[in-house]
Amino acid sequence: MAQRIAVIAGDGIGTEVMPEGVRALEAAAKRFNLDLDFHTFDFGSCDYYLEHGQMLPNDWFEQLKGFDALFYGAVGWPDTVPDHISLWGSLLQFRRQFDQYINLRPCKLMPGIKSPLAGREPGDIDFYVVRENTEGEYSSVGGKMFEGTEREVVMQETVMTRTGVDRVLKYAFDLAQTRPRKKLTSATKSNGISITMPYWDERVAEMAKQYPDVAVDKFHIDILTANFVLHPDWFDVVVGSNLFGDILSDLGPACTGTIGIAPSANINPEGNFPSLFEPVHGSAPDIAGKGIANPIGQIWSGAMMLEHLGHQDAAKAMVDAIEAVLAEGDADVLTRDIGGQGTTESLGKAIAERIGS
Ligand code: NAI
Ligand code: MG
Numbered sequence: 001m002a003q004r005i006a007v008i009a010g011d012g013i014g015t016e017v018m019p020e021g022v023r024a025l026e027a028a029a030k031r032f033n034l035d036l037d038f039h040t041f042d043f044g045s046c047d048y049y050l051e052h053g054q055m056l057p058n059d060w061f062e063q064l065k066g067f068d069a070l071f072y073g074a075v076g077w078p079d080t081v082p083d084h085i086s087l088w089g090s091l092l093q094f095r096r097q098f099d100q101y102i103n104l105r106p107c108k109l110m111p112g113i114k115s116p117l118a119g120r121e122p123g124d125i126d127f128y129v130v131r132e133n134t135e136g137e138y139s140s141v142g143g144k145m146f147e148g149t150e151r152e153v154v155m156q157e158t159v160m161t162r163t164g165v166d167r168v169l170k171y172a173f174d175l176a177q178t179r180p181r182k183k184l185t186s187a188t189k190s191n192g193i194s195i196t197m198p199y200w201d202e203r204v205a206e207m208a209k210q211y212p213d214v215a216v217d218k219f220h221i222d223i224l225t226a227n228f229v230l231h232p233d234w235f236d237v238v239v240g241s242n243l244f245g246d247i248l249s250d251l252g253p254a255c256t257g258t259i260g261i262a263p264s265a266n267i268n269p270e271g272n273f274p275s276l277f278e279p280v281h282g283s284a285p286d287i288a289g290k291g292i293a294n295p296i297g298q299i300w301s302g303a304m305m306l307e308h309l310g311h312q313d314a315a316k317a318m319v320d321a322i323e324a325v326l327a328e329g330d331a332d333v334l335t336r337d338i339g340g341q342g343t344t345e346s347l348g349k350a351i352a353e354r355i356g357s
Contacts, residue, residue, distance in 0.1 A: 002037040003068040003309055006274070008044045011086070012283025013293035013344075014073025020295035020348025021071065024318060025302045027355040032314040034306075039067070044090040046077035055089030061097055065273060069305050070094060072278040073298065077285065091278075095133055098273035100266035101164070102171050103131040103245060104304070105280065107232075107252035107262075111327035113338060115257055117229060127235035128175060129252045131245025132168040133266060135159050136196075138242045158196045160241070165200060169207045171269055172239035176214045179236055184208075186218040187240035187248060200241060221247070228255055253280055260294030260337045261322075263301035267308065277305040294335040295348040296322055321354035 005025075009018035022038060029036045041063075042048055043056050055075075057063070064070065072094075076086050094100065109115050109125040117125075142156035176184040186204045190197040201218065208216045219227060221244045227234060228251050240248050253262035262280035279297025287293055303318035325333065325347070333350045334340025340347075 002035040004037045004039065004066070005305070006064055006067040006070045007038050007040045008070065009040075009073040010045045010075040010090075010283065011047070011077045012074060012285050012288035013281075014045075014075065014283050016288070016291060016293050016344050017279065017295040017298035017348075018071075018073040020344060020352075021073075021298035021302045023348055023352045024299040024321075024355055025071075025306070027352040028302075028306060028311075028314040028318050031317065031356055032311060034311055034314060038071075044072070044075060046075070046081040046086055049081050049086065049089070055086060056093060060093070064094075065098070067274045068309060070274050070276040071302065071305060072276055074279065074281060074283040076283045079285065091276075094276050095266050098268055098276070099134065100268050100273070100275055101132065101134045101167060102265070102267040102269060103133040103249060104175075104265040104267060105129045105131075105249045105253060105262065106300075106304075107235075107256050109256045110261065110323055112329045112334075113257035113261065113326060115255060117232065117255055120232065120255075125232040125256055127232070127252070128237050129245060129249040130168065130172040130175065130237060130239040131249050132164065132240070132242045133245075134242070135161060135164045136242035158193075160196050160199055162203070165203045166207065167269075169203060169239060171267075172237055173207055173211045173214055176237040177211060181215075181236040182213055183215045183217075183236035184211075185224070185235055185238045186216065187221050187224050187238065187244040188218050189221045189244070191220055196241075204239075224248070225251060228252060250280075258294065258337045259297075260335065261296040261300065263297055263304055265301070265304045265308065275305075275308055277301040277308070291343045291345065292336055293344050294337050295344050296326075296351070299348065299351055317355055318351075321351050324354050325350045 009015045049055050075090050109122050111122045137158045139159040144154045146152050188197050190201050259281045264280050265277050267275040303315045307315035331340040333342045333346050
């Protein structure tokens with residue numbers, strides 16, 4: 001039976017890199033005999049908002065819930081729609097309503113990409129950041145009192161549930177178990193945040209008992225960020241709460257070079273709802289419309305999607321093709337952000353051809 005994929009390009013360069021993402025997926029589908037059925041939607045973009053006064057139609061949940069996966073480009077066009085409206089009205093709705101409680105980002109230094117960390121080569125940096133995506137520090141529990149007076153007070157609570165903590169830890173341990181190094185690092189701050197973070201640590205220790213083959217360590221978030229920069233080779237799978245994971249999931253990919261190539265996934269592991277796959281970058285208004293955006297973040301997100309859908313070989317072929325084209329380093333093919341003078345299309349086509357061969 002066909003696997004149904006909802007394609008939402010969004011705004012700016014999202015509309016330019018998306019066709020290359022689909023081209024690469026179609027090449028993989030052809031080579032590995034996959035039955036992928038793409039459906040394109042125009043909502044979840046600022047143009048849709050300007051026409052309809054909202055980012056999504058009222059029945060978006062019904063329209064999308066039956067899909068096997070959502071493939072998203074980028075959302076945001078701050079000149080016409082404020083970012084909090086465009087992001088909250090689309091992406092964050094999907095993450096919450098579809099209970100995508102895992103945010104997953106690979107941090108892998110690719111050939112031909114210069115790491116901002118001196119002296120690092122491909123192979124030195126190859127890890128995943130797993131972020132809790134639904135609770136923790138990003139709760140709406142709290143309030144403001146005595147606003148505008150001397151007694152003004154604001155409070156916002158961190159919410160950690162056993163279910164919420166355990167499910168993200170289980171995902172991270174399972175992931176570590178599939179990796180050759182089988183190593184898990186937990187981000188904590190139990191020396192400063194004295195209730196929720198010791199609880200997080202407790203749950204890590206409890207979960208670790210079920211994974212005797214996984215080596216576990218933990219760092220306080222402050223030194224952990226330093227170690228991402230100083231010793232990125234130490235890490236394999238790194239798991240953190242919503243806030244710590246947010247910070248690490250930007251810092252990790254930054255250590256591997258350009259933002260144009262980093263992919264991400266928002267996952268509902270049980271498959272009760274579709275998971276969402278998107279590049280880390282935004283709509284890049286500064287280069288939109290020029291055809292020079294790097295499509296690799298979108299293509300690599302497509303590879304993560306195939307992996308999630310159970311097509312490990314096809315996913316690997318896609319990542320291998322990205323690596324091969326980067327290693328070749330043909331300046332006429334590569335985009336400007338990685339030192340070439342090619343276009344979104346030239347790079348996308350080169351990768352799709354490689355996937356097909
Ligand atoms: P951005 O990621 O769009 O751009 C940051 C810088 O990186 C820009 O100089 C851009 O030209 C460059 N860049 C980004 N992607 C690139 C690519 N594929 N190839 C080459 N260069 C690339 O972040 P920014 O400028 O902060 O945000 C622009 C809009 O995107 C805002 O509306 C923001 O809210 C939205 N945004 C959406 C995200 C999403 O859809 N998940 C994530 C981040 C931002
Ligand atoms: Mg972030």
